[in-house]
Amino acid sequence: MDVKNNILETIGNTPLVRLNKITRELPCAVYAKVEYFNPGNSTKDRMALKMVEVAEAEGKLKPGGTIIECTSGNTGLGLAMAAVIKGYKCIFSTTDKQSQSKMDILKALGAEVIVCPTNVEPEDPRSYYSVAARLAREIPNSFLMNQYDNLANRQAHVETTGPELWRQTDGKITHFVTTAGTGGTITGTAMYLKQMNPDIQIWAIDVFGSLLTKYHRTGEMDMNEVHPYISEGFGEDFIPKNYDMSVIDHFEQVTDRDGAIMARKLAREEALFCGYSSGSVLAGLMQQKDKLKKDDVVVVLLCDHGSRYVAKIYNDQWMAERGFFEVKTFRDVVSARGRKKLITIEPTQSVSEAVELMKKYDIEHIPVVKDGELVGSISESGLFQQVFQNPELKTARIDSVMDAPLPIVAQETAIEKLSTLISKEQGAVLAKDESGHYQIVTKYDVLQALA
Incomplete structure (x- = not known):
């Protein structure tokens, strides 16, 4: 029979798997x-057993x-599985930024879990390193x-x-790309691949807030590089002994936001339900796309499963609270449409002049400006209704028929917010661009952006 003696033999x-869309x-x-x-749904099973x-x-x-071990979760799970099979007890220290689901899984396998603060120095007696020691x-x-x-x-x-x-890969691999954490995965894999072919490129992916990237580039362990980050399972505030920086060709840093969005x-797009790293x-990898050539064979290591991050990166509210969603803004709408000179009119001009401007430039909304200040607005629909009821208004001054000024927003205002500001009465919003000139976004622009 084709059977395994225990679960550890399946590691x-x-x-x-080829990536096709991303x-x-x-x-x-x-x-x-x-x-x-x-x-254990993670690459850490390999090193835990070893x-x-x-x-x-x-x-x-x-x-x-x-x-005993300090772990962000995955190493602990691998060790806990080995402990169950081999008859050991487990006590793990972890940080308070790790997902609750990781801690629950460790407890399910019989481990004791001690949660420690993230934002303390490694030497601090409260750190998860010090607690484990x-x-x-x-x-x-x-x-x-x-x-x-x-x-x-x-x-x-x-x-x-x-x-x-x-x-x-039949020995055709040209690039190996993975995150840099304890150093075991990237260094060990690189040591073997470089032995087989010294020209294989090893790219380490790091997070902003980790000191590994600067250390690789300068040999300097700069604690000024270290600051809190949300990404889980990689990045360090010290240099683990598992690193051999000589086998790593490049370090690339990624933001918390970009990592979360790409995981989703x-x-x-690929039906690969993976974790944050x-x-x-x-x-x-996508940040380094200009360095790749047609015949390259790139392998990226996807470390763990997305089930441990359901309450985080796969939770819409969690993503929104941190501003991680890919949201279009006023700036994006204008950039996609193209910047145009804002057509304005003065309050002393006539309604018929406004109508001619609307025809000439094929626009529906015109801000009313006096001495450089926004004092009102007119719209095609509003003028039509008033002129239809009173044709003599064609010769009237704009200030006798104008509506309130259009709302003014910041360029970074999300498109969803713009849609709530645009109404039947006020069908557009304004924002100043980098040069200090007003740009306009209409209901039509918003609909085009959401299409």
Whole structure:
């Protein structure tokens, strides 16, 4: 029978899947190493099992012992699975920015989870690094896995991920792109691939708020680079020992927003329901598209499954609260339509002059301006109604028939907000552009933008 002895034997040999829509503007083929096919739905299963096996072989993890680790969730899940099968206890420290679903999964596998503050220095006794180290000192027969400095982390990828990619691409891979966190995945995979072909490009995707990118470029560990960020599972505020920067060719930083949006695109356009870091990998690759050529074979590693982020990046309210949605603004509408000189009229001019302006420029709304100030507005529909009722108004002054001035908004006002400001009485809004000139957006412009 074709069976496995336990769930740990299913780790690895994940599929390589071609991306077809998101990357269609790129000149080359892009393939995704879909790591959520691992039993713990993450690439971290590989290194978690390897760290346990090495610790056992070295006598550091003994029967009935306790595994301790600081984790953003995925490594903990891999370790918890190994612990269930091998008979260990688990205690994990994590940060308060991790999704609740990750913590619930760890608890479901029998682990104890201690939540620590995110925005403290690594040396702070409250940090999840320090808490894990303290527990390892205090609890008898325990072992701190320390995924950051434990070289079994990267060795797992030297032995599995690298060879799998080489085999799956028939040795044609030219670029490997993944996020940079503990350093194990990118360094271990790179070490194997560079051994097979030193010309293979290794691109690390980092997040703004992490110091890894500047360290790679300058060798300087600049704590001024470090600030809070929302992205999960990658970026660091120190340099883990798993890194060998010499095998990484380029670091690229991605914003929290771009990573979240791209993850949602992966689900909608490629049916790949992935986590936050997977979106960041694709966003970082697209930022480097000008460096790719027709014959390149690019592999991106999609680290984990989207089920752990349902309450975050896949939650519309969460995205909206952080301004992460791809919303069109007044500026976008004007840019798409093209900037035009705003046609205005003075309050002393006649209604017939206004009608001629509307005919000449094929417009429906004209702001009324006096001494450079907006004092009113007129519309085609409003004039038609008044002139129809009283034809003599054609010779009347504009200030006798004008409506209130059109609403003035900021250029960054979302199109959804514009639609609430535009009404039957006021069918347009205004905003000043960078040069200080007013631009107008009408009901028709909004409808075109939403189409």
